[in-house]
Amino acid sequence: MKAQPLSTETSDGVLTITLDTPACPVNIFTHEAAVQLLGIVGGIDTRRTRAVIFRSAKPHSFVNGASLMLASAVGKPEDLTRLTAPIRQAYRALGDLPIPTIAAIRGSCYGCGVELALRCKFRVAGDSYDAHFYMTEIADYLLVPTFGSTQYLPRMLGLESATNFLLWGERWPARRALEHGLIDGCFSDGELDAAAQQVARDLARDGTSPLLRVRGAPARSDVEAFGKRTRERIDRLPPEYRGVYATCYALIERAVLKDTLDAEDLEAEVQASARSVVAPISKASVGFFFVRQLNEQVSLRGAPAPSTFHVRCDMSAEAPRYFRAELEGRRIRGLTFDDLAARPGSPDALEVRAYGSAGLESSSARSLAICDTPEPAAPDLGGGPVLYAPAWRGGAAFVEIAYPEPAADGQRAFRLLARAGIHSITTRPKNTFVTNALLRAYLTPQVAFLAAGGTRWDLAATLLDLGFTRLPGDWLVGWDLDRLALVLDRGGARGVTGLPTTLASLPSTRELEGGTVSPSLENAVLASLLAFARAALREGSVVHPCAIDVAARELIDFPLGKTSLCRYLTVTRARRLGDQASSIASLVGVHVLDSVQQYADGKRDFYR
Amino acid sequence: MVGECLPRIVNAVRGAASAPLPVELREEHSFVLDLGFDSLAMARLGLALEDQFGFPILLDSWLSSQSDPSALTIGSLRVFVASRIEGHEGAAA
Numbered sequence: 110m111k112a113q114p115l116s117t118e119t120s121d122g123v124l125t126i127t128l129d130t131p132a133c134p135v136n137i138f139t140h141e142a143a144v145q146l147l148g149i150v151g152g153i154d155t156r157r158t159r160a161v162i163f164r165s166a167k168p169h170s171f172v173n174g175a176s177l178m179l180a181s182a183v184g185k186p187e188d189l190t191r192l193t194a195p196i197r198q199a200y201r202a203l204g205d206l207p208i209p210t211i212a213a214i215r216g217s218c219y220g221c222g223v224e225l226a227l228r229c230k231f232r233v234a235g236d237s238y239d240a241h242f243y244m245t246e247i248a249d250y251l252l253v254p255t256f257g258s259t260q261y262l263p264r265m266l267g268l269e270s271a272t273n274f275l276l277w278g279e280r281w282p283a284r285r286a287l288e289h290g291l292i293d294g295c296f297s298d299g300e301l302d303a304a305a306q307q308v309a310r311d312l313a314r315d316g317t318s319p320l321l322r323v324r325g326a327p328a329r330s331d332v333e334a335f336g337k338r339t340r341e342r343i344d345r346l347p348p349e350y351r352g353v354y355a356t357c358y359a360l361i362e363r364a365v366l367k368d369t370l371d372a373e374d375l376e377a378e379v380q381a382s383a384r385s386v387v388a389p390i391s392k393a394s395v396g397f398f399f400v401r402q403l404n405e406q407v408s409l410r411g412a413p414a415p416s417t418f419h420v421r422c423d424m425s426a427e428a429p430r431y432f433r434a435e436l437e438g439r440r441i442r443g444l445t446f447d448d449l450a451a452r453p454g455s456p457d458a459l460e461v462r463a464y465g466s467a468g469l470e471s472s473s474a475r476s477l478a479i480c481d482t483p484e485p486a487a488p489d490l491g492g493g494p495v496l497y498a499p500a501w502r503g504g505a506a507f508v509e510i511a512y513p514e515p516a517a518d519g520q521r522a523f524r525l526l527a528r529a530g531i532h533s534i535t536t537r538p539k540n541t542f543v544t545n546a547l548l549r550a551y552l553t554p555q556v557a558f559l560a561a562g563g564t565r566w567d568l569a570a571t572l573l574d575l576g577f578t579r580l581p582g583d584w585l586v587g588w589d590l591d592r593l594a595l596v597l598d599r600g601g602a603r604g605v606t607g608l609p610t611t612l613a614s615l616p617s618t619r620e621l622e623g624g625t626v627s628p629s630l631e632n633a634v635l636a637s638l639l640a641f642a643r644a645a646l647r648e649g650s651v652v653h654p655c656a657i658d659v660a661a662r663e664l665i666d667f668p669l670g671k672t673s674l675c676r677y678l679t680v681t682r683a684r685r686l687g688d689q690a691s692s693i694a695s696l697v698g699v700h701v702l703d704s705v706q707q708y709a710d711g712k713r714d715f716y717r
Numbered sequence: 718m719v720g721e722c723l724p725r726i727v728n729a730v731r732g733a734a735s736a737p738l739p740v741e742l743r744e745e746h747s748f749v750l751d752l753g754f755d756s757l758a759m760a761r762l763g764l765a766l767e768d769q770f771g772f773p774i775l776l777d778s779w780l781s782s783q784s785d786p787s788a789l790t791i792g793s794l795r796v797f798v799a800s801r802i803e804g805h806e807g808a809a810a
Contacts, residue, residue, distance in 0.1 A: 112736075130755070132735035137755050176756050181780035188784055396777035402760030403775075654773055676775060716775045717801040 114142040116166075117149060122159040123309040129166035134414075135173040136165050138221055143195040150202040159313035161206060162305050163229060164213040168442065169239050169528075171214045172222025180252065180395050186383035193255050196221070197379070200256055204228035209312035213305035214283075215298065220245040223291075224256035227265070231321060233294035233308060234283040235301040238439040238529065241282045242291060248278025251353050251394045251670060255382040259360035260374045266290055267327030268335055268365045276339070276357055280530070282440065293321040298442065336362055345618050347576045349670055353385050396672040397662065403655040405527065408510075408535040412520040417443035419458040420525070424448045426463035428479045431502070433461075439529045459521060464495055477522055483545070483588070485595035488538045494519040497542045500664055503587040506531040507663035509544045513537060532663045534656040543650050543660060545596045550641035551665045552581065552597055554633040554696040556611050561695060563627065569616035570624025571631055576668030582617030584666065632689045633696035638667075639678045639686070640697075640704035642715065654715040675715035683709040722770075722802060723795055729765035730791065733758055744792030754789075766798065774801060 112131035117124060126149060130136045153161070165171045175196055183189045203210060212226035214234040223242055226232045234240040246254040253259070263271040270289045273279045287295045296304040304320055311318030343354045360378055367374070385391055422429040433446050449460055464480030479496040488495060494512035501508070508526055510533050512519045519535060526533045536543045555568055572580050594608035638661070645651045658673035671677040687709045690702050727742050736753030739746070748754035754762070763776045779797040783789050
């Protein structure tokens with residue numbers, strides 16, 4: 110008999126519904142789950158069942174989504190209405206129950222998981238990084254949500270919080286979700302289940318519970334002024350992104366301006382979602398999910414997923430200290446730290462020291478070196494895997510795990526960083542870190558453009574036209590630009606005087622007025638990135654194009670609407686770039702033009 | 718090579734599945750309805766196919782080729798992979 114995603118248990122008049130998607134590391138609210146939930150809810154006798162708890166059996170996942178295959182398979186807008194009908198019916202049935210309903214959230218609560226929780230009358234969560242809240246739809250897939258969030262969230266959180274969470278993709282851990290009013294209670298992770306039961310009994314008996322925070326009215330905003338600012342921000346997005354963001358914001362604004370929520374509001378959201386899901390840019394964005402998953406599999410190759418991590422950091426050095434502070438701040442389940450110098454560690458501990466430090470001898474094979482500033486010299490991998498994270502202090506959650514041969518400690522580091530929500534790639538760098546090669550490929554044509562008399566405004570307009578939503582001036586904040594200049598100088602930007610000053614002058618999205626798109630610069634940037642990708646694969650610095658894709662997405666914000674760098678740079682596109690060689694020759698080196706030509710002649714795309 | 722691709726697809730499907738599979742896999746088996754594949758298993762299938770055929774394959778265009786997830790069958794995957802092999806062999810020629 111096929112395993113069912115939901116199981117139930119009744120105790121003291123409280124029905125607990127537990128989701129455990131069969132044979133899957135995370136919970137997905139599938140068609141089967143929807144049908145089963147409808148049956149369970151339909152069978153509730155409210156004379157005997159006085160409260161319902163919805164929880165997850167998986168410690169790291171409450172609900173991660175409704176299966177992206179659903180979004181992938183929608184060919185016409187009306188398909189979405191049909192395919193999502195069972196889930197919408199199940200959510201509606203849960204929301205219509207006349208007894209207290211509580212979502213007990215442990216683990217990631219994404220997209221339709223948030224929307225499921227919104228249909229419960231109360232939400233409580235465990236206080237760990239695992240329990241974090243994120244609306245994936247527009248931030249990751251350029252889709253308008255389908256299951257009610259644009260209508261419920263603004264009424265619950267107020268205009269500004271709802272917009273930041275829903276439209277701009279803020280990720281909220283449980284405590285922050287409590288501050289914003291998304292949840293009503295936050296408990297230590299070990300107490301969550303007992304607290305949810307107590308809350309259910311309190312609500313069934315008294316209609317209130319002392320364990321829940323009393324929810325105030327959502328903060329009121331000047332809708333007109335906030336709307337003006339939001340629309341201005343939307344106008345600074347790449348042109349093809351603006352439609353879906355504007356549509357989504359219009360739904361949010363509609364919810365704020367109307368006190369009551371009725372079926373018509375939810376239907377308006379479904380129709381907008383249906384239109385967005387068939388747009389080519391959304392289809393392309395959904396494809397990146399598979400690239401990211403591929404990167405994880407290529408990096409881990411079935412390596413075990415430990416439930417606990419013990420990390421020993423060299424607290425005498427700045428980089429390991431920062432590493433520890435960053436990870437401790439994320440409150441990861443099963444992660445413990447101590448000082449490398451304090452006492453002998455367990456054989457399974459990961460030891461983290463500063464890259465290039467010679468002071469401490471490794472007491473274990475599980476030793477990692479961390480480097481969090483740009484490193485222009487050739488990688489030294491003799492001491493074990495290196496966590497190369499020059500973007501870390503600038504706020505980018507991206508790490509290159511470099512090691513000469515596949516190693517268990519590198520894979521363990523990948524698992525740990527993934528648990529912390531930090532994206533990694535594994536590399537075997539030769540003359541320079543892959544991160545450096547990517548930065549050079551992306552920034553060198555821009556520096557050359559400015560050196561040749563191009564303006565920052567034209568540069569900004571060009572990158573925006575390519576689809577970049579964040580520009581170098583946005584993400585280079587906090588970087589050591591002197592050291593970054595040394596990295597770039599080895600890549601062909603030599604001869605540009607005052608390189609750190611030039612890097613500091615690269616534009617951000619705050620300064621977009623009046624620029625003119627430069628087709629030559631667009632082609633130069635793409636040609637340079639293409640040459641980088643080919644070189645990294647040919648020399649074996651990366652073993653798979655998906656690593657290049659994840660690096661390009663996380664580090665330079667390569668546009669989601671193009672799926673991924675290697676997906677976008679097809680042979681056909683390379684031929685077009687080759688036709689423009691004469692116009693881009695002044696912005697890129699000869700080796701770039703040669704590489705583009707060779708790729709165009711080779712006839713094989715990075716992906717088939 | 719195209720004619721030989723079904724056994725290798727079956728190997729890849731068995732390697733990527735997390736739910737128990739039928740003893741015999743047939744072209745009409747639906748990944749969603751019959752084989753218990755979700756989007757994570759589909760991502761594993763991409764890598765398993767790469768291991769079988771020797772070149773990177775992204776399945777997003779196959780996934781979006783059907784108007785209903787239940788229509789994603791082993792047979793439709795065979796047709797998709799065969800088209801990629803033909804392109805690959807054409808490029809190599």
